[in-house]
Amino acid sequence: MDDQDPGLQLVHLLRAVTVELDLLAAEFAGREGLHPTDVRALIHLLDAGREGVRATPGWLGAQLGVNSASTTALVDRLERLGLVRRERDTRDRRRVLLVVQDQAVTLGWSFFGPLIHEMVAEMRAFDETELATVRRFLLAMRDVAATRRRAQQDSSARR
Template sequence: MGFNEDARRVSGSMLDPRVIDPRQELVRHDDLTEVDLERVVVLLTALRSWREAEQKLSFDSRSKMKLNDTDMKALRYIIASANADVAVTAGALSEHLHISTASTTKMLDRLERAGHIERRPHPTDRRAVTVAITEETHREVRRVMGAQHAHRFEVAKGLNSDEREVVIRFLTDLAAIPQLPEDPEDAEEPEAAETPAR
């Protein structure tokens, strides 16, 4: 058995409670048949594969535009706000992204220098400044992110109504799992897109 095959086998078994928790100290699985347990592992493996593919797509698109994850979230928010005819301020972005005002200012300065956004006077408040995405960046985000969303939409559209309800409940329950407390040192995004591990 070659190294790559061994690595794949070990990687796949890391989601199998029979391997990672044989004494059932964390995950009870003796109430499942072998077939049901196997299908649960297949489901979790499929979920992991989707996450890895999504992360790679996200990284590739961010790297092409020299953006990090927070930058992309900011641009998507600005586009959505413009489509809803809502002016975006630095304060609104800070609140949406859950980052400090200082971090928001640094991010906007960086995006403006790179030609991704421009600051404009607020239409109704002379003391405020709004943030708008440039036409070129808007086109690129729509091209990259729009295509990804269109593919996801087609997959969701291919499910029948009962299947959608099952997936909605499954993903909603996953999202409700309590998260580990965040390390304050890791709270801020890096200023440049990270290089993936090789």
């Protein structure tokens, strides 16, 4: 009935994966009494911690695509939950540094840990060459999306 083109099939499949992951995150959010945005923020904060990036409200808001008022409210929530702590930057005192608390790491792991574990386990069915191919593919798709997003941001900022 549809999709002879293997390319189209893959696009739909990739989207199906993102749909599933989003629903999984939403489910986790609901169970923990936090909102989908909070989970997304948690992801970025943990990434930042792992990569040694210094997180600030402005940075976080940019990552999530929300405005500054929402970011403040978001950080308030995360702070109230004990997931992050606000700390004035001593160098640039306009800035606030978001310090990820241990509890956030624990919470993040309780959700992502098992998921990651299962995914990595599934990957054992692929040899190194195949994983390299997948990696190349995902990088290409990410770049398409990222490039397209930047282009549209610019064109809307120009108005």
